[in-house]
Amino acid sequence: MIVLKKTRGGLLYWNATILKLATILFIGILLVCSVHFFNLSSSYSSRTTSDGPLRSSIDEFCESLGYPLVMPLEENLFSERHRKETLCVFWDVGDVYEASFIADILLKEYPSTIYHITDTSVESILHSNRSLTHICKHSLLVTNSDESKILNILKTLQESGFDNRGVFLLSDEGCSKHCRDISRPYCDYIIRNYWCEAMNSHQDAYWMPLGYAIPFVEPNxxxxxxxxxxxxxxxxxxxxxxxxxxxxxxxxxxxxxxxxxxxxxxxxxxxxxxxxxxxxxxxxxxxxxxxxxxxxxxxxxxxxxxxxxxxxxxxxxxxxxxxxxxxxxxxxxxxxxxxxxxxxxxxxxxxxxxxxxxxxxxxxxxxxxxxxxxxxxxxxxxxxxxx
The missing domain is CATH 3.40.50.2000 (Glycogen Phosphorylase B;)
Known part of the structure; x- marks a missing residue:
């Protein structure tokens, strides 16, 4: 039985019995919280080893959850014919943020020669490198220029004898360049980052993710x-x-x-x-x-x-x-x-x-x-x- 005792100051205090009950209740709550925390932290460790510590390696961590990160090796992506055909990249932009990702995706494995045309013209480069079209069958214009300038450069590349001509359009975040006139016979394909509904009607247009900004180095x-x-x-x-x-x-x-x-x-x-x-x-x-x-x-x-x-x-x-x-x-x-x-x-x-x-x-x-x-x-x- 719980007994209440009135003190001289008029305050009521619990007797020793209720204090014991409160102590037991407090300890019980601590035990429940501890068990819950242990179950939460061990929900991962139980998927790795039955008695081992938590693993901090992302490889081991993901493999233990059923998502191994190690991919099977692929065969060589490019034939010997392709490896002999150097890609000429005409870089019509300054130090753009997309440069690292473009290099990782496109230029990492494939032989290429880059010509910067921000301070010069395509004509002057072709004039000083008359054998360029024999060395490079493929040409890619990386640009954020207006459509009329892009079309003029493509016409020059076509007239110079490049068989395959493409455009990588950058920095059109507002999707204002729909590239309706940039098509065959001057351009074989367009790659761009930002996409908009107007581009859906362009049969030779492709989207590539914006990627990470320079100078970005992917973490080990x-x-x-x-x-x-x-x-x-x-x-x-x-x-x-x-x-x-x-x-x-x-x-x-x-x-x-x-x-x-x-x-x-x-x-x-x-x-x-x-x-x-x-x-x-x-x-x-x-x-x-x-x-x-x-x-x-x-x-x-x-x-x-x-x-x-x-x-x-x-x-x-x-x-x-x-x-x-x-x-x-x-x-x-x-x-x-x-x-x-x-x-x-x-x-x-x-x-x-x-x-x-x-x-x-x-x-x-x-x-x-x-x-x-x-x-x-x-x-x-x-x-x-x-x-």
Whole structure:
């Protein structure tokens, strides 16, 4: 029986019996919390070894969850005939952010010669290298110029004897260049980053991801951490374009937001953000990278996140309809849905681990597909099904 005793000051105190009950209840709560935490942390370790410690290697971590990152070796991508046919790249842009990714996808395995024509003309290069068309059967114009200039350069390349002529169109974030006149017989194909509905009618146009910005060096897989070892649940650092301010406000008012686990900072402009190495370091220490749309839904942030094995959450845009149909990326319609997705992943840590590995494995495979298909398009100028 619980006895209440009245003191001289008029206050009531529990007797020794109720104190014992409170102590037992407190210890019980601690035990329940400890068991829950142990089960959560061991949900991964039980998938690796029955008595071993947690593994921090992303390779071992993902393999234990059923998503091995080691891909089977492929045969040589290019025939001897192709390797003897040097690609002439006419670089009609300055130091663009897309340069690293273009080099990784297109120029890494295939022999090429690059001619910068920002300060000179194609005519002067061809005049000083009269045998160029005999050395280079294929030509690729990398440019962000207006359509009339592009067409003039292509006509010059055709008249000079290049059999296969292509255009890699950069920096058209607003999708203002529909390239209706840039077609055969002057141009065999167009590759571009940002996609828009008007490009769907262009039968020789292809999309390639924006990729990571220079100077970006993909991290060694041995330095990539599983998501449960990362400092931040989510991070966003960027300029306040389009829906981004609304995203930040909605995130900070959500139940999942915690200043110590979420890093949210704004910059005046993309060009005034962190150096590439610092931005990469932030993403490598973040589990989730929300990617609210700016001028375009496509952005460097997505592909840097994929390269660092973070989980990007994309906001729907026309560009992403060009992704392979079996892609595992998370795409939402609104910034409100983006925040709800962060909450869902945060509440399901084991599911987050599996998604991290599934997406990272897909990215490694998809990048290899691009490294095979983009050069094939450049070499043969033929239609490809990139899906």
């Amino acid at each position: 897989e041995n330095t990539i951490l599983p998501c449960f070892l990362r400092k931040y649940t989510a991070s966003f650092k960027g300029s306040l374009k389009s829906d981004r301010l609304r995203f930040i406000e909605y995130l900070k008012n959500s139940s999942v937001y915690n200043e110590s686990r979420f890093l949210v900072q704004t910059t005046e402009d993309f060009h005034k953000g962190d150096p590439a190495y610092k931005f990469r370091g932030l993403l490598m220490d973040s589990q989730i990278i929300p990617c609210p749309a700016g001028v375009n839904s496509e952005q460097f942030r997505i592909w840097v996140a994929l390269s660092t094995a973070s989980i990007p959450i994309l906001q729907q845009g026309e560009t992403f309809f060009k992704l392979p149909q079996d892609h595992p990326l998370i795409i939402v319609e609104s910034v409100e849905e983006m925040v709800r997705e962060i909450e869902r992943l945060n509440n399901e840590p084991l599911k987050m681990m599996k998604i991290q590995c599934k997406i990272f494995r897909w990215w490694l495979s998809y990048k290899r597909t691009l490294q095979r298909q983009v050069p094939q398009l450049v070499l043969d100028g033929r239609h490809l099904n990139w899906q």
